[in-house]
Amino acid sequence: MLMNFLMPPGPETHSTREVRTLMKRRFALTAGFLLLAAVTLTACLSSDRRVEASPGLRGEPQTRNRRMKNVLVVTVTKGFRHDSIPVAEETIKLLGERTGAWITDFARTDADIQQKMTPQALQRYDAVIFANTTGVLPLPDPPALLEYVRSGKGFVAMHAGSDTFHTWPGSSAPVSEYIQMLGGEFLTHGAQCAVDGHILDPKHPATIAIVRSGERTDPATAANVDLKKYTVATGKIWKVFDEIYILKNVDRVNLRALVVLDRYPPDGSPNAGKPGEHLISWCRTYGRGRVFYTALGHRQEVWRDPLFQEHIAGGIQFALGLMKGETRPNPEAAPAK
Numbered sequence: 537m538l539m540n541f542l543m544p545p546g547p548e549t550h551s552t553r554e555v556r557t558l559m560k561r562r563f564a565l566t567a568g569f570l571l572l573a574a575v576t577l578t579a580c581l582s583s584d585r586r587v588e589a590s591p592g593l594r595g596e597p598q599t600r601n602r603r604m605k606n607v608l609v610v611t612v613t614k615g616f617r618h619d620s621i622p623v624a625e626e627t628i629k630l631l632g633e634r635t636g637a638w639i640t641d642f643a644r645t646d647a648d649i650q651q652k653m654t655p656q657a658l659q660r661y662d663a664v665i666f667a668n669t670t671g672v673l674p675l676p677d678p679p680a681l682l683e684y685v686r687s688g689k690g691f692v693a694m695h696a697g698s699d700t701f702h703t704w705p706g707s708s709a710p711v712s713e714y715i716q717m718l719g720g721e722f723l724t725h726g727a728q729c730a731v732d733g734h735i736l737d738p739k740h741p742a743t744i745a746i747v748r749s750g751e752r753t754d755p756a757t758a759a760n761v762d763l764k765k766y767t768v769a770t771g772k773i774w775k776v777f778d779e780i781y782i783l784k785n786v787d788r789v790n791l792r793a794l795v796v797l798d799r800y801p802p803d804g805s806p807n808a809g810k811p812g813e814h815l816i817s818w819c820r821t822y823g824r825g826r827v828f829y830t831a832l833g834h835r836q837e838v839w840r841d842p843l844f845q846e847h848i849a850g851g852i853q854f855a856l857g858l859m860k861g862e863t864r865p866n867p868e869a870a871p872a873k
């Protein structure tokens with residue numbers, strides 16, 4: 537017995553039995569604390585390791601000598617409202633501070649949109665970001681948003697940004713002008729699931745840090761990562777647990793796909809696991825402007841994930857014109873077999 541060495545020698549009495557019980561309880565408590573401490577330490581070490589994997593977001597702002605750009609983050613919803621929106625707002629603001637690249641303003645209400653998205657007011661911003669917006673937003677001058685992007689500004693959308701403007705005010709185009717600008721449209725989704733995102737452009741600002749992390753990650757380590765807490769990359773494969781969108785009206789010939797699936801997500805739908813290309817992230821030009829989209833960003837945990845943060849920090853800096861990324865469409869590109 538483990539406890540025997542702690543017990544006084546001699547015949548067992550009522551009180552030694554009590555002491556034994558007490559010691560057992562203490563031992564159980566101590567063991568519990570030790571286990572908790574070990575788990576906490578492991579979690580800390582593992583989260584430190586993951587922060588180490590994100591050198592681009594650490595330390596002093598990198599762009600001290602450059603005018604910080606201004607972005608407008610829009611989080612108004614006219615359909616489903618994601619509970620990750622507050623985390624999304626906080627994350628984008630924080631990434632702007634950490635990179636020193638942009639200052640974040642918000643449009644959270646219809647009144648904000650009316651005030652901050654007029655043709656004149658939009659000129660204050662270098663990029664507009666639709667973070668989990670849904671539905672037809674009350675833009676004061678819808679064509680002005682598209683003209684704003686075409687004129688050389690940036691446009692970024694995350695996740696439900698493609699579940700926005702399925703119809704365009706004043707237009708009956710089968711694919712709305714907004715979706716034509718963005719490059720793809722939300723169709724449906726199944727259950728949340730883990731997928732292997734294949735990185736097709738490993739040099740783009742939105743993927744380069746993920747690929748670098750993938751070069752360092754031991755597959756055995758990756759196999760043990762709790763994807764519900766963290767994403768992980770091995771080689772050029774980015775493993776993510778999120779709600780995975782199936783898109784329609786994907787303008788594949790005019791997009792540069794950055795991250796794709798080579799099969800339907802294992803989301804419980806009838807097509808689950810069947811072969812097929814599904815885009816997770818892309819970039820493109822629109823007139824003289826730059827567009828970046830990622831279909832990820834349903835779960836709060838994804839927004840808090842270091843690799844996802846690298847993904848969007850790079851994507852936003854690409855859209856702002858601060859980081860160069862290839863935009864040549866790559867419809868022929870496919871994951872390596």
Ligand SMILES: [Zn+2]
Pocket residue numbers: 618695696779833834
């Ligand atoms: Zn969602």
